[in-house]
Amino acid sequence: MASPHRVLLSLLSITLFSFSISPVSSQHEHPLDPLTPVEFSLIRDAVKRSYGASGENVTFQYVGLDEPDKSLVHSWMSSQASKKPPPRRASVVVRLHGQTHELVVDLSSHQPSIVSKEVYHGHGFPMLTMEEQTAAIELPRTHDEFIQSIKNRGLDMSSVVCSTFSVGWYGELRSRRVVKVLAFYTNGTVNFYMRPIEGIVVVVDLELMKIVKYHDRFATTVPTAEDTEYRLEKQNPPFGPHLKGAAIVQPHGLGFDIKGHTISWANWKFHLGFDVRVGPIISLASIYDLEKDKYRQVLYRAYVSEVFVPYMDPTEEWYYKTYFDSGEFGFGLSAVSLQPRVDCPDNAVFMDGFYAGQDGTPVKITNVTCVFEKYAGNIMWRHTEVGIPDVTIREVRSDVSLVVRSVSTVGNYDYILDWEFKPSGAIKFEVGLTGILEVKAVNYTHASQIKEDEYGTMVGANTIATHHDHFLTYHLDLDVDGAPNSFVKTNLITKPVAEEGVPRKSYWTVSSKTARTESEAQLHLGLEPCDLIVVNPNKQTKVGNNVGYRLIPGPIASPILFRDDYPQIRAAFTNNNLWVTPYNKSEKWASGRYVDQSRGDDTLAVWTKRNRKIENEDIVLWYTLGFHHVPYQEDFPIMPTLSGGFELRPTNFFDRNPVLKTKSPEPVILSCKP
């Protein structure tokens, strides 16, 4: 679901919020740095210029860094950045006269130039812009039929707000670039999502920017505004529960350092980028090996590649709601300004993000990411030893980690994305689901009245919160100690005991299998116990184990729609929990390049049909983290965060515990006055 008014916010935020510590210098220093405002402007001018008189009609649907070849980045890195960086290019998608154009803009010369320009004739459309969604939701307001529908329901037009919904693809032979526009009611609440005006479907053609279909099938009671407000200022006493405040004080300063987009902390070093489609991007994460006295590569590039959110109400007004939050709405475009002290703790540092608006000019999202050291009171490792006579040993190391956080609010839902780096070499990926549910208005006021499936939970009078899923597909380009890696599945196999004289009957042991091709790597978790390891078959530890990193899944959920159902064809990349592909610069997004009304012909599930070799190759893992969401009343009118995640953990990567020689942070003794 879209956030059509974001442009307003984004423009506003430039002037309104000024407490961001912006470590981004004006010139790019690293080949993976995101495009700068200056570059966005140069690209805009170059693209418009290239279209001559038509330039005015061009709309910018996607502008992002065209990342250099990995080899060029590594060669630049190994030169200690003394070399000239590889040519800097931007990838641009514009719409003009009803067609999608793909351009590559070279930015390395003084005068940027178009180095490639093609019209895309395949299925699917590019990301929606904020501006066209904003325009679309204005249309019903002056549309006679809509005015009549609102009047018929006895509602006040000035309290009606609309929102745009991607329409999906359901076997149509021809697709026009349309969105559906649905109406909600504010009148006494800002939580309009809880007050849907059911029965009306408005279809807007984005190219014509007009309503091309209107349908008012039925009316239901609009749920009351009561109990739906979530703003503090609108709550009445009593308040509570009450939480005491605390300050995290680091009198010796922050433990991390940000130079441009490169962040160094403890034994970690990585680059933090930002893209309008996927949001934050972690690149070139490497970890310092104390024994080898050098940084060793772990992760070349990681980001959330797609977020598939199908709703489970099959009725005419709801069935199409099967969003692709990245490919349709932009997880970066939907990223929001983080509020210091509450979205991120006191000791956080914030970075801004930029993207190209529909007309190509740069838009700033202030505080789009934050970086902070997490002092959660965890224990890094410990042991109490009482097994040696007359000696008592207690060795404990307290843990600190570094978190990179962003929040993408795609209409009603807020996704909190955390990337947590640990000194032990682990990286934890966590997503927190919060924000507001999508609900359907019904005439029922009590669950006992419901005799048929209403496809959700009654969370309030006249209010059904619809069943849905969230599948986040992570792109994890691991380069474990170098690019050539293999994916090894270590199965745990139960065996009978053969040892003579031993009365035990069974044990388990491991049976490791290296996936030679893409099909051998695909897997569905939950069926059999296994460890999932990316190894570098060319590097061994001292005692001869292949160095590696393993993926430790968290809660598992897989899609349960029919495989041949349209949304699932488009989201076939979620059919496995894990896929492995050979690195291919063009395979960035699991859902394909053009996702709005895509037909599933350009997804990870299709690419992998080639069944390419992946053994001892530069490989990419695609891991899908899923949630089936049956809503409950606690999620109303705004949902307490529900979290899930997974972990990458060094696996014979180090010769021994890499934090053995880590000291607990020095105790900080303060004399403070509140």
Add this chain to the structure above:
Amino acid sequence: MASPHRVLLSLLSITLFSFSISPVSSQHEHPLDPLTPVEFSLIRDAVKRSYGASGENVTFQYVGLDEPDKSLVHSWMSSQASKKPPPRRASVVVRLHGQTHELVVDLSSHQPSIVSKEVYHGHGFPMLTMEEQTAAIELPRTHDEFIQSIKNRGLDMSSVVCSTFSVGWYGELRSRRVVKVLAFYTNGTVNFYMRPIEGIVVVVDLELMKIVKYHDRFATTVPTAEDTEYRLEKQNPPFGPHLKGAAIVQPHGLGFDIKGHTISWANWKFHLGFDVRVGPIISLASIYDLEKDKYRQVLYRAYVSEVFVPYMDPTEEWYYKTYFDSGEFGFGLSAVSLQPRVDCPDNAVFMDGFYAGQDGTPVKITNVTCVFEKYAGNIMWRHTEVGIPDVTIREVRSDVSLVVRSVSTVGNYDYILDWEFKPSGAIKFEVGLTGILEVKAVNYTHASQIKEDEYGTMVGANTIATHHDHFLTYHLDLDVDGAPNSFVKTNLITKPVAEEGVPRKSYWTVSSKTARTESEAQLHLGLEPCDLIVVNPNKQTKVGNNVGYRLIPGPIASPILFRDDYPQIRAAFTNNNLWVTPYNKSEKWASGRYVDQSRGDDTLAVWTKRNRKIENEDIVLWYTLGFHHVPYQEDFPIMPTLSGGFELRPTNFFDRNPVLKTKSPEPVILSCKP
């Protein structure tokens, strides 16, 4: 694996550590308070007295609170503690002349009396005491064959330490109360676990306290002490990675209050007990409902009921290693003193624990639990709203939670147990695995030399870390808004779309099934998507949903030994991830009352064969959290914490989000001097 020298530590700790804030008053105030030192002494005297002259030979294997009937506790609670508390009783297990005696001691009169005394004739033996393990490991030192074995290996007896191992049950018709004693080498390291002296098996009869079997089958290289030390003082530079310190400052004081053993914080109130067998016990957790203006019950009693840790080396010297860390070694007996500032953060408050030593006298474990407010930088809920023209809304509540922590170190392994209470009503249960692996010494120095299965990972020269599992079975006596509850499994079912004119083919919906009997509730996770809910069928929300709490599993692992293998027969309570039983005061421990050499005839798996009614009854959930542990080199010589857990979350328990009217904690602005 046992910690035989714990008594030393415990006695020492009384005098050595004095920074504990002890909120425990000397008299018991609550019927669920753990036994006090005074009570332990009274019990000791009463029991010894009851045996007359034989009293001197009695050994105390278990002494704990004989908890009053739930109805009596509730009746006392509802009287606002104005009533006299229910009769206070202790449950005592002693050994005398090779027999197990069960006693109940009444403590309510001035002179404690024995109200019941029975000899137990069934299978299995009670928990091992620290003292008898300490005695057992001294025996080899003066045993000629052992002296010779050590000499033959060219080792120095003064550097040999021994440890006790429970022997399990492998079909023997008669069992004597024995342990196996294995030898390790210190000489240059305190990490003797990394230096096993393989090939020797010593069997000690604990009743005779003598070696009854000795076997020296083969010798292997003892791995070097090099690289095995984990004490900071023994590390050489360079150190690192370096972590900066931070202070968590709460200038307005702690947010929680401890009165006796009752803890109040935010909207939570609960009782924190301690038992020598299971460790910390959470009781009577209830949450304040702002709208109803009252506390509502959630959890009557929760603790880790058993911890099953089978190792996977089937050879003669290893096969029997299938520990029951609670029933054999005591998760409370193995609980350790927590180190302020590192085991728990600066803002933690500590509580002590007590248990009866072998002779019945009280032993104190200083700082056995800590309680602290966790400021992890998380977001309780949030939303940014840009969907309303000219209005921008950003409402964020930062999260704080309350953690109760303890650590049980069962020989080599350290288990960090966290119970985290959230203002949203969720309770998170987390276990962190750290400490030291069990390894086998081999002659190999490099993985390439290994041609056969060595049942583990080579983590260093001559060192194989053995495959093993950890299964923690939690006892969760939920009383959701009262005792009569039902267990409902909400299955997610895929259905074809029947709606006319809708091109979508499928969706999922829920199909809820209430388990009527124990067998209907048993389940194996991972096969099908479902929500697992405990509801109170007699209480509804305003809109008519049954109030409930659901269990959200984390990582899932199930035993994969043969079901008819001896260890798995004893641990049959792990055969399902979830069981539900009707509340029965005597069914406290999933593994049964007498676990050492148990035969599986008194486990959860057996009790539930009666297939009792559980619908609208006072029910108990038994949830098993599992880890298959394939060790890796990072776990050597001491293991970075690996965590897993699960969550209980309100599910239509509240009429709406219970933290809607919660304010983020006030920002704390300090002027501090380090």
